[in-house]
Amino acid sequence: MSEDKTVPAVPLEKLVKKYYSEQGMKEWKRLVRDAYHRLEFDTTMHFLRKHLLRKGLILDAGGGPGRYTIALGRLGYHIVLFDLSPEMLKIAEKQVKRAKVQRQVKQIIQGSIDDLSMFRDNTFDGTICLGGALSHILDKNRREKAIDELIRVTKKSSPIFISLIGRLAVLVTELICFPQEIEIEEVFQSIRDTGDYYGGYGFAPCHFYLPEEIEASLKKRKVTILEMVGLEGLSSGHQKETNRLFKKYPKAWKIWWETHLKTCTHPCTVAISEHFLVICKKQSS
Numbered sequence: 001m002s003e004d005k006t007v008p009a010v011p012l013e014k015l016v017k018k019y020y021s022e023q024g025m026k027e028w029k030r031l032v033r034d035a036y037h038r039l040e041f042d043t044t045m046h047f048l049r050k051h052l053l054r055k056g057l058i059l060d061a062g063g064g065p066g067r068y069t070i071a072l073g074r075l076g077y078h079i080v081l082f083d084l085s086p087e088m089l090k091i092a093e094k095q096v097k098r099a100k101v102q103r104q105v106k107q108i109i110q111g112s113i114d115d116l117s118m119f120r121d122n123t124f125d126g127t128i129c130l131g132g133a134l135s136h137i138l139d140k141n142r143r144e145k146a147i148d149e150l151i152r153v154t155k156k157s158s159p160i161f162i163s164l165i166g167r168l169a170v171l172v173t174e175l176i177c178f179p180q181e182i183e184i185e186e187v188f189q190s191i192r193d194t195g196d197y198y199g200g201y202g203f204a205p206c207h208f209y210l211p212e213e214i215e216a217s218l219k220k221r222k223v224t225i226l227e228m229v230g231l232e233g234l235s236s237g238h239q240k241e242t243n244r245l246f247k248k249y250p251k252a253w254k255i256w257w258e259t260h261l262k263t264c265t266h267p268c269t270v271a272i273s274e275h276f277l278v279i280c281k282k283q284s285s
């Protein structure tokens with residue numbers, strides 16, 4: 001794979017910004033599009049409720065159009081919403097007003113999560129970085145810096161939630177939806193062997209994670225991993241079947257959801273999930 005083939009001339013961060021500015025309202029609707037996509041949102045909310053303190057100031061880093069900001073605002077938290085894309089933040093501003101939670105949203109700030117220098121150490125009672133915002137930083141050093149920043153701004157003993165796009169699930173998606181891309185070295189083999197995707201084939205540049213990668217990265221830092229969760233879990237890759245169950249078999253759906261909660265923390269489920277969530281706690285010293 002030659003260097004000029006894989007690395008596009010446009011800086012990768014610009015491609016990420018461009019992608020999300022073009023997504024617009026599509027990104028706002030993503031998490032509630034159907035029962036399958038709701039699994040990511042509902043499962044994340046389940047674990048936010050489980051691990052967040054009852055109240056406090058939360059940083060929604062890479063919060064995009066603000067689904068989680070609004071949901072947490074409704075639960076009574078105060079939130080600072082932070083994202084790279086000005087277009088996403090414009091949508092968020094509107095949706096926050098529509099949801100009437102603007103008193104809960106303390107600031108909306110544009111920037112990149114690898115530089116949170118506008119916040120002091122130990123500022124937030126919880127930090128969330130969800131939906132793969134961290135995955136969109138291709139450069140490993142910058143990604144590691146972002147992890148340091150997320151930890152630095154979080155108060156000691158408080159939780160940090162990071163959800164990432166899973167590498168194995170992306171390979172399966174290629175098999176199911178984009179078989180022609182399996183022949184494209186800078187797409188399929190690059191993702192398979194390094195996790196890196198440089199854009200140009202319908203998605204923003206991204207580093208797709210294996211669970212053990214983020215685990216190793218967090219274990220080097222002053223945090224304790226509490227749980228890892230496969231957000232789509234056993235449904236991962238089975239969009240049609242999941243939506244069919246939700247629509248046609250409401251009783252069975254309840255049992256499936258219960259099954260999902262019982263299985264989503266199994267290491268195999270985490271590894272095959274489209275998105276997986278890592279929950280850790282900043283150590284007290």
Ligand SMILES: C[S@@+](CC[C@H](N)C(=O)[O-])C[C@H]1O[C@@H](n2cnc3c(N)ncnc32)[C@H](O)[C@@H]1O
Nearest residue numbers: 020062063064083084085112113130131133136
């Ligand atoms: C798939 S969206 C997720 C939005 C939201 N967290 C959610 O889960 O619904 C990814 C978001 O990450 C943002 N993003 C990408 N790279 C970023 C960076 N370096 N710093 C901050 N935000 C970033 C994008 O602008 C986009 O809004």
